Amino acid sequence: MKIVKITTHLVSVPVEEKSAWVSSLGRAVKRDCLIVEMETDTGIVGIGECYHGSSPLSLDRLVQKVLAPVLMGKNPLNWELNKSLLIKRAKLMGPFGLITMAVAGLEIAMLDIVGKHLGAPIYQVLGGFREWAPVYVGGLCLGWKDVDDLCAEAKKYVEQGFKAMKLRMGRGYERDVDSVRRVRETVGPDIRLMVDVNQGYSDRDAMKIIKKYEECDLFWLEEPVPHDKLAIMARLRAMSPVNLAAGENSFTLGDFKRVLDAGAVDIIQPDACKIGGIGDMRKVAVLAESHQIEVHPHIIGTSIALAAALQFVGTIPNAGMIEWDNSEGNLFRDGIIKDSYEIADGQIKIPSAPGLGVEVDYDFLKEYPYVDGPCYV
Ligand SMILES: [Mg+2]
Structure with missing residues (x-):
């Protein structure tokens, strides 16, 4: 079997103003993605x-001009x-960033x-x-908003049967x-609550606030400070039973090892779409296993990125939870693939069809061409 053609699809979808999501990253105005379509001489695509990397x-x-030619005929x-x-081919670009994306x-x-050729989902091909x-x-849910609105949103997810959710703070x-306390009161003691700060606290605020979050029975605090402040993260971790979470801004195996x-x-x-794919995720999982640490994949892309993350967690023993963007009118979740994900009792089913297990809607890719400008303003 040979790779004979590689096509890219650059896609943008708007984020509706009425549901505009705000966090320490800014206000979301659109979502971008880059989808790769790879054809072979057997007809398997x-x-x-x-990840779009801004x-x-x-x-x-x-992808088109530098990397795709390397794979022709392979x-x-x-x-x-x-992959090697x-x-x-791109070694002089440095070890990570756009290259690993x-x-x-x-x-x-x-x-x-590979999965389609063997007739099995990737997770079974890899074990x-x-x-x-x-x-x-998570995703573009539970962003910065009035506390009453935040509580109402959280309540809605509990009523829908979700058992865990992540708030954006900072x-x-x-x-x-006040926001985290009010949400905890609203959802009750049995829901797992997490907070993501997207690197937004000062060291002092992080140290002060983690004690308060402890009182709210927070399950994890994500990126409270800039991602490379490892000593502060270690100090926070030592002073509180609240789990410390990070990794979406780490790229190489060396980065993950240092963390x-x-x-x-x-x-x-x-994040599979940032660090080089599913194979690299599995290497990080092995490193994490040596520290008895769970891997909860970061996902910010479309339902294709979600499928990749799911296929990955299907293969490892130390997997945690999957982030599900439940926001209304989310075309990257519902429009880009013809399938829909099965969620029941707080769990999501790993697609079991061959390969990634999802079928892309090519009409959708044509319908939403790339729009210039940043995703957050
Ligand atoms: Mg995050």
Whole structure:
């Protein structure tokens, strides 16, 4: 089998103003993605997704002009070898960033082909461990808003049967403590609550607030301070039973090793579409397993990125929860694939069809061409 053609689809969808999501990243105005379509001489087509890296045009060019030619004529079953050739081709770019995002889309597409060729979902090709994974409401949900509205949103998810959810904080000590307390009162003691600050606290605020979050029985505090402040993270971790979570801004195996060796996290959150794909996620999982740490994948892309994360957690023993963007009118969840995910009793089913297990809607890709400008303003 040979790879004969690689096409990229750069897509933007609007975030409706009435449901505009705000966090320490800014106000979301649109979502971008770069989808990779890989054709073979057998007729099998693979799909992958790259995280857009806030620079989707450069990423698209990198995939099309620099990396795709390396894979022409190669056998996708040799995906690890092919990946090493991609990294070698772009070695002078440095070890991570756009390069690992670009490689991710290509790797995921190759693994989709491998699964389709063998007639099995990726998680079973790589060693099946589970068929369902616990899920939590995150993504563009539960952003910065009036506390009554935040509580109403949280209540809605409890009524829908979700058992865990993540709030966005970072608006200041008093406001954050009040919001998390009120949400805890609203959802009751049996719901897992997490907080993501997207690196928004000062060291002092983080140390002060973690004690308050402890009183709210917070399950994890995500990126309270800039992601490379490992000593502060380790100190926070030592002073509170609240789990410390991070990893979406780590890229290389060396990065993850430093985070884990520093004792900076209880939970590690690599992103398949940022770090080079499913194979690299599995390497991080092995590192994490050596520290008895759970891997809760970071996901911010479309339902294709979600499928990649699910196929990954299907293969490892130390997997945690999957982030589910439950926001209304989310086209990257509902429009881009023809299938829909099965969620029941706080768990999401790992797609069991061959490869990634999802079917892309190519009409959708044409309907939403790329729109210039940043995703957050
Ligand atoms: Mg985060």
